Amino acid sequence: MVSLVVQRPCLVVPKRRGQEARILLSELNLLDNRMRVLTDSEKIFWPLVREISDDERLMLQDRLGDFELVYAKIESRNKRPKSILEELEEKLTPSQLAAIPHSFDIVGDIAVLEIPDELFDQRFLVGEAVLRVHKNIKVVLAKAGKIDGVARIRRFTHLAGENRTTTLHRENNCVFRVDLASAYFSPRLVTEHARVAHQVAPREVVVDLFAGVGPFSIQIAKKVDALVYAIDINKTAVDLLKLNIHLNKVDGRVIPILGDARKIVEERLFSKADRVIMNLPGSAESFIDVACRAIKAGGGIIHYYQFSSSPEAMDEAVNTLEKGVEANSRKVNKILECKKVRPSAPHEWQIVVDAKIR
Numbered sequence: 001m002v003s004l005v006v007q008r009p010c011l012v013v014p015k016r017r018g019q020e021a022r023i024l025l026s027e028l029n030l031l032d033n034r035m036r037v038l039t040d041s042e043k044i045f046w047p048l049v050r051e052i053s054d055d056e057r058l059m060l061q062d063r064l065g066d067f068e069l070v071y072a073k074i075e076s077r078n079k080r081p082k083s084i085l086e087e088l089e090e091k092l093t094p095s096q097l098a099a100i101p102h103s104f105d106i107v108g109d110i111a112v113l114e115i116p117d118e119l120f121d122q123r124f125l126v127g128e129a130v131l132r133v134h135k136n137i138k139v140v141l142a143k144a145g146k147i148d149g150v151a152r153i154r155r156f157t158h159l160a161g162e163n164r165t166t167t168l169h170r171e172n173n174c175v176f177r178v179d180l181a182s183a184y185f186s187p188r189l190v191t192e193h194a195r196v197a198h199q200v201a202p203r204e205v206v207v208d209l210f211a212g213v214g215p216f217s218i219q220i221a222k223k224v225d226a227l228v229y230a231i232d233i234n235k236t237a238v239d240l241l242k243l244n245i246h247l248n249k250v251d252g253r254v255i256p257i258l259g260d261a262r263k264i265v266e267e268r269l270f271s272k273a274d275r276v277i278m279n280l281p282g283s284a285e286s287f288i289d290v291a292c293r294a295i296k297a298g299g300g301i302i303h304y305y306q307f308s309s310s311p312e313a314m315d316e317a318v319n320t321l322e323k324g325v326e327a328n329s330r331k332v333n334k335i336l337e338c339k340k341v342r343p344s345a346p347h348e349w350q351i352v353v354d355a356k357i358r
């Protein structure tokens with residue numbers, strides 16, 4: 001932000017009378033709050049909005065005793081604009097202003113924007129405005145594609161601030177090193193991560209089939225004395241997961257495993273779990289057999305996630321899970337909960353089903 005240096009009339013008083021002078025100047029609407037205050041070792045220079053009148057001079061003399069009036073070079077305060085709209089109101093047309101997103105994701109010190117087509121040419125200006133309004137934001141990125149591929153990541157365009165996609169994100173008393181360009185992470189799952197973590201009882205064995213950088217696994221191990229096997233197929237996600245296990249001091253309670261969940265369960269985790277987390281909503285259905293194999297012979301709980309745009313989204317998710325479980329010679333004993341987690345696209349929801357399996 002550029003600050004202006006201008007000549008302003010100033011009232012100069014000894015420092016010991018500084019606050020008295022400030023209060024009086026405020027009462028008389030003479031203090032220029034847009035400008036910085038100057039001081040030297042003995043005196044304080046209060047910037048004024050204008051020259052003072054003879055009556056005002058008399059009143060000041062009466063209340064303050066000696067003072068000086070001088071012209072001094074004063075710098076303007078770098079006042080932060082209150083909103084992105086305020087920051088851009090003179091730079092964009094009314095229809096462009098109307099297209100500014102009302103909200104955006106914040107991951108650590110990174111803001112992630114969805115730039116509408118109408119604002120594409122102004123995207124860097126919008127990015128700079130976000131930086132100026134939000135002092136904790138150091139990086140502004142724009143989504144540049146859909147979440148895609150096995151690793152469930154998307155591309156980003158850098159708009160403003162430092163050019164990086166890594167940051168440290170705090171969530172529910174845990175801290176996560178994330179790299180948005182290389183491993184999945186969504187701040188929109190904050191409540192869901194906590195909801196699942198709250199259900200886990202001491203000494204449970206949990207298998208997090210699609211663990212990412214570890215938000216479910218680590219929050220569980222941080223809350224309760226459980227053992228969590230955290231699997232992911234993306235090497236960068238598992239490298240970050242290992243770092244996060246260490247950062248959150250849950251070493252030994254979360255076991256990071258790089259690989260395909262299907263293969264890992266077959267080789268190492270058959271009939272080991274009291275609880276299985278299946279947060280791969282685009283294709284969890286094709287892993288219901290894997291979850292059934294991981295759950296102990298005596299039964300356990302599955303947290304099953306699915307996307308749905310159907311008006312009967314919740315019934316649809318329950319049916320899919322029940323059928324999948326039965327096809328694997330097990331049974332859903334009870335649906336503990338079924339609800340919408342968050343909107344995942346226009347007219348589409350991420351649904352969770354918590355089910356007791358035997």
Ligand SMILES: C[S@@+](CC[C@H](N)C(=O)[O-])C[C@H]1O[C@@H](n2cnc3c(N)ncnc32)[C@H](O)[C@@H]1O
Nearest residue numbers: 150151152184210211212232233234260261279
């Ligand atoms: C939607 S993300 C969820 C990450 C994490 N649970 C969270 O809440 O942030 C799904 C993760 O599954 C991983 N994944 C995809 N296919 C996999 C597979 N066959 N085996 C293990 N992990 C897989 C991806 O790399 C991605 O990190």
